[in-house]
Amino acid sequence: MTSNPETGFRENEVIDDDFSPTKSDVSKILCVGRICLDIVQMCEQFPAEDSTQRSIDCRWQRGGNASNTCTVLSLLGQSCELLACLSADEHVNFMQDDLYKYKIDYSHCPIIKGIGCPISTIILSLNTGTRTIIYHNQNLPELTIKNFEQLNLAEYSWVHFEGRNIDEMLLMIKHIENYNKSLNGTHDCSKKCMPITISVELENPRSSLRLLNLLSYIDVVFIAKDFAKNQGFNNMKEVIHTIGQDAKLRGAIICAWAEEGAIARTPCGAIVQSSAFPPHKVIDTLGAGDTFNAAVLYYLNKSKVKFIYKCKEAVYANDNKLCDDSTISKQDIKQKNFDIKNLEYSRIKFIDEIVLQRAIKLACRIAGAKVGSRGYDCLDKIFNHIL
Structure with missing residues (x-):
């Protein structure tokens, strides 16, 4: 098979037939964190100090880690919701219109009056492929547990947190834990209740020690390259062989390392890896x-x-002695050592070597394609191309 120079993917390669975005929707992913306004200037090269330079492209876009994650999830066909504080300043209509454009639910976002929207000014250098971010925040409040308690947790199968506002985030995680515990003993297959899996992104070096103390509460942890380097790690293999090995981490750990690809460890300790899929030309590394x-x-x-x-x-099927017609046979159940009474409420048993390796490989491909494109709007077409 030959490679497509536009995407870096091999022609006719299929990730998984069951993962078509045209299939029936699943429970929502909730992303909790920050939304801001990005003002992006693309330059041939990074400007010298005290100089004047023309940019070759300029755009405004909705930014922030949780907000960006929702954008990509929606483009991939995943129902999602953003929970973040929105400033009621002159930019709020732009933000809301853009969330609506990408079909991102923001119905529970608190609207804050009297404080301006956080703004990031970004300079993209085509010469080096770098992105330089200047961030300004006028002390827009962080989310609180009271905001989180307004949610109906039965709507979500997954909650993903930016690693910020740690005290309140911990209260939110405990709220999810209480919800998951309330599901124990509920075996009615007609009910759409589902245990919530919890993930968190560790990115902010300033809160590194406190973020690492959260590992025992998290099902899936994303370790950002900058965070890892601040901890003294020189490569992603050092990260995966060190962080969480002291039994603090009960779930999976994932670390992407730009052009080196990504590595991950399953809850059982198996390590998987994917190479990077760089584009023909680096255009936009933001996000x-x-x-x-x-x-x-x-x-x-x-x-x-x-x-x-x-x-x-x-x-x-087990309760009604109909295992001969079940999707999973008795033999399958025995081989996988399933606990029938509690299995449907396990949030991480599905993360085996095959699933995790496919996940990071797909992610490396899509991230590589994004780097070779302006913004995010190409990602749905690229994703459909590889299915």
């Missing part, structure tokens, strides 16, 4: 990490929903 995270979340969430539905069928 590449958010794109990678979103693609992983997309694949893992779809895998989880598929897994749990099969398990519910097995529970129903």
Whole structure:
């Protein structure tokens, strides 16, 4: 098979037939964090200090890690919701219109009056492929547990957090834990309740120690390259062999390392890796990490929903002695060491070597394609191309 120079993907290569975005929708992914306004200037080269230079492209776009992650999830066909504080300043209509354009639910976002929207000014250098970010925040409040408690958790199968506002985030995580515990003993397959898997992105070096203390509460952890380097790690293999190995981490750990690809460890300790898929030409690296995270979340969430539905069928069949017609046979159940009473409420049993390796490989491909394109709007077409 030959490679497509536009996407870096091999022609006619299929990731998984069951993962078509045209299939029936699954429970939503909720992304909790920050939204801001990005003012992006693309230059041939980074400007010298105290100079004047023309840019070759300029755009405004909605930014922020959680916000960007939602954009990519929606383009991949995944129902999602953003929970972030929105400023009621002159930019609010632009933000809301853009969220609506990308079919991102923002109905629970608190609207804050009297404080301006956070703004990022970004300079993209075509010469080096770098992106330089100057961030300004006028102290827009962070989300609180009261904001989170307004949600109906039954709507979500996954909640993804930016690693920020740690005290309130921990309260939100405990709120999810209480919800998951309330599902124990509920075996009615007609109900659409689903345990919520929790993931978090560790990116902010300033809160590194406190973020690492969250590992025992998290199902899937994304370690950003900048965060890892601040911790003294020189490459992604050092990260995967060190962080969480002291039994603090109960789930999976994932680390992307730009042009070196990504590496991940399953809850059982198996390590998988994917090479990078660089584009023919680097155009726009802004949001590449958010794109990678979103693609992983997309694949893992779809895998989880598929897994749990099969398990519910097995529970129903076992209770009614109809295993001969079940999607999962008694032999399958025995081989996988399933706990019938509690399986449908496990949030991480579906993350095996095959699922995790496919997830990071897909994510590396989509992130590579994003780097070779302006913004995000190409990603849905690229994703459909590789299915």
